[in-house]
Amino acid sequence: MLEIKNLNVNYGAIRAIRNVSLRVEKGEIVSLIGCNGAGKTTILRAISGLHRPESGSVTLDGIELTQLKAHNIVRKGISQAPERRGIFPNLTVFENLLMGGFTRRLSPADYDKVYGLFPRLGERRQQVAGTLSGGEQQMLAISRALLAQPKVILLDEPSLGLAPQITKTIFETIQRINKEGTTVLLVEQNAHAALKIANRGYVIEVGEIILSDAADKLLHNDDVRKAYLGEI
Amino acid sequence: MNKRFFLIAIPVVAALYGLDYFLNEYINEYVVRVIMNCGIACILSMSLNLVNGCAGQFSLGHAGFMAVGAYVAATLTTVFPAGPSFQSHLGVGMAILSGGIAAGLAGYLVGLPSLRLRGDYLAIVTLGFGEIIRIVILNIEAVGGPRGLPGIPRLSSFFWIYVWAAITGLVLFRIIRSSVGRALLSLREDEIAAESMGINTAKYKVQAFVISSFFAGIAGGLFAHYQGFVDPSSFSFNRSVEVVIMVVMGGMGSISGSVIGAIIVTVLPEFLRFLDKFRMVVFPLILIILMLLRPMGLLGHKEIWQLFRFKRSLKKAVA
Ligand SMILES: Nc1ncnc2c1ncn2[C@@H]1O[C@H](COP(=O)(O)OP(=O)(O)OP(=O)(O)O)[C@@H](O)[C@H]1O
Ligand SMILES: [Mg+2]
Numbered sequence: 001m002l003e004i005k006n007l008n009v010n011y012g013a014i015r016a017i018r019n020v021s022l023r024v025e026k027g028e029i030v031s032l033i034g035c036n037g038a039g040k041t042t043i044l045r046a047i048s049g050l051h052r053p054e055s056g057s058v059t060l061d062g063i064e065l066t067q068l069k070a071h072n073i074v075r076k077g078i079s080q081a082p083e084r085r086g087i088f089p090n091l092t093v094f095e096n097l098l099m100g101g102f103t104r105r106l107s108p109a110d111y112d113k114v115y116g117l118f119p120r121l122g123e124r125r126q127q128v129a130g131t132l133s134g135g136e137q138q139m140l141a142i143s144r145a146l147l148a149q150p151k152v153i154l155l156d157e158p159s160l161g162l163a164p165q166i167t168k169t170i171f172e173t174i175q176r177i178n179k180e181g182t183t184v185l186l187v188e189q190n191a192h193a194a195l196k197i198a199n200r201g202y203v204i205e206v207g208e209i210i211l212s213d214a215a216d217k218l219l220h221n222d223d224v225r226k227a228y229l230g231e232i
Numbered sequence: 233m234n235k236r237f238f239l240i241a242i243p244v245v246a247a248l249y250g251l252d253y254f255l256n257e258y259i260n261e262y263v264v265r266v267i268m269n270c271g272i273a274c275i276l277s278m279s280l281n282l283v284n285g286c287a288g289q290f291s292l293g294h295a296g297f298m299a300v301g302a303y304v305a306a307t308l309t310t311v312f313p314a315g316p317s318f319q320s321h322l323g324v325g326m327a328i329l330s331g332g333i334a335a336g337l338a339g340y341l342v343g344l345p346s347l348r349l350r351g352d353y354l355a356i357v358t359l360g361f362g363e364i365i366r367i368v369i370l371n372i373e374a375v376g377g378p379r380g381l382p383g384i385p386r387l388s389s390f391f392w393i394y395v396w397a398a399i400t401g402l403v404l405f406r407i408i409r410s411s412v413g414r415a416l417l418s419l420r421e422d423e424i425a426a427e428s429m430g431i432n433t434a435k436y437k438v439q440a441f442v443i444s445s446f447f448a449g450i451a452g453g454l455f456a457h458y459q460g461f462v463d464p465s466s467f468s469f470n471r472s473v474e475v476v477i478m479v480v481m482g483g484m485g486s487i488s489g490s491v492i493g494a495i496i497v498t499v500l501p502e503f504l505r506f507l508d509k510f511r512m513v514v515f516p517l518i519l520i521i522l523m524l525l526r527p528m529g530l531l532g533h534k535e536i537w538q539l540f541r542f543k544r545s546l547k548k549a550v551a
Contacts, residue, residue: 070427144429
């Protein structure tokens, strides 16, 4: 469904992503894990058109995306909950959600659906988003991306700065979103949580994919355990 | 345009017409002048609010757009040989509309750099634009250069100024409440997030500039045909700053706030006339105090009726 081939991305003269290829099949959860600065966010930015890659291709159902502007890529069926959430702090929860559905004609039922996923948002729909807790903001970011009704949703470190309990809730909801038909590309440093819910995983180090396998295999891979699961 | 619109619009227009007659007959000229200036200031502040308040693009060039509107309209009615045929209410109306359209075009050109610049940098570019317009006019002999352009037919009445103010308010309010308004708000909040929601931020920014400068041009045309005289110094940098003050004081993104800001900035100095030479010390002092008391502007991001509704529901909750 989503296919990246030989992607190279530069920041100025510095190459941040080197010859990366990965694919996400329909209905999958694919986790991309790596340390700080490995280039995970950069890959997502390249997919969603926020940063133009140097070379390589990104296709969704065979449609080339690299030449499209970011706002048109959303219409093709990719949306993302960006790193550090990127919510609109002075707008209410509901207004944030409205912006998520900007490209679609939504009915009240569509909003009720995300309130169903995250009841806390439903209770707080008139609250100014900047005053939400970190976990609630993450829920909002995911819901907002969902309302764009994507075929593939990109999630950039949803567990960032969250307590284990909230992380668990959010990851369970990600699974639910996936079961309801949305394909997921999940970027995480929390390798354990991310691989546990994923079908397949990729490991990225300094801009290159060094490993890719079924998620449960990666979970038991010695290198991965050493490097990302804190086991020696 | 539904039935309700006409049910409101017809009495409003009739009332404005009646007031126009009343002001001319019974109220002294000085007070009328202040009221007229208020109307023009309202158009300026409401329109700037779309760019500065809603879209968060800091523009310091509003006087420039006003100048374009004023000079284009005044040229049509005064300088052109065919001018006299414009010297009727309809003719002046057409001229003012042309001024607005010309200013809208200028807004398009100035909107383009806003795609790459933001914050202080955009402020400098728009400031530069305003000054360029003024200096260009200063050097056009046909419109009087630095001496200004006298003999403009004084046909913009209370009625026309306030009809345009009402149109401006209505149009801007409709825009803010539409998806365009929401797109502008979101790009003020976080441009990259807005883009990744599928919002074509470039398109909406330029649209905001065009609409905003169109109305600034209308205000300019009304101003010219009210004063009967324009010169480049009427459209200096100070004027742009004044409009920014109205917007910031009223509340970014609040149309009713802009109206209140415009009225305060226009009327307050008149009330302070008794202070004579201290007036221009006390006036800014009052502005500073107001801003300290309400740092988000008088109405914040809200409209005036939302504030009252909120208070009422608070009372209900307490009771
Ligand atoms: N705008 C930028 N300009 C220059 N270099 C950048 C820019 N953004 C990221 N980089 C560099 O690109 C590399 C990859 O960054 P990226 O943000 O993709 O990492 P990441 O895997 O998402 O890390 P983290 O887990 O910390 O979010 C880093 O070395 C970073 O310093
Ligand atoms: Mg990152």
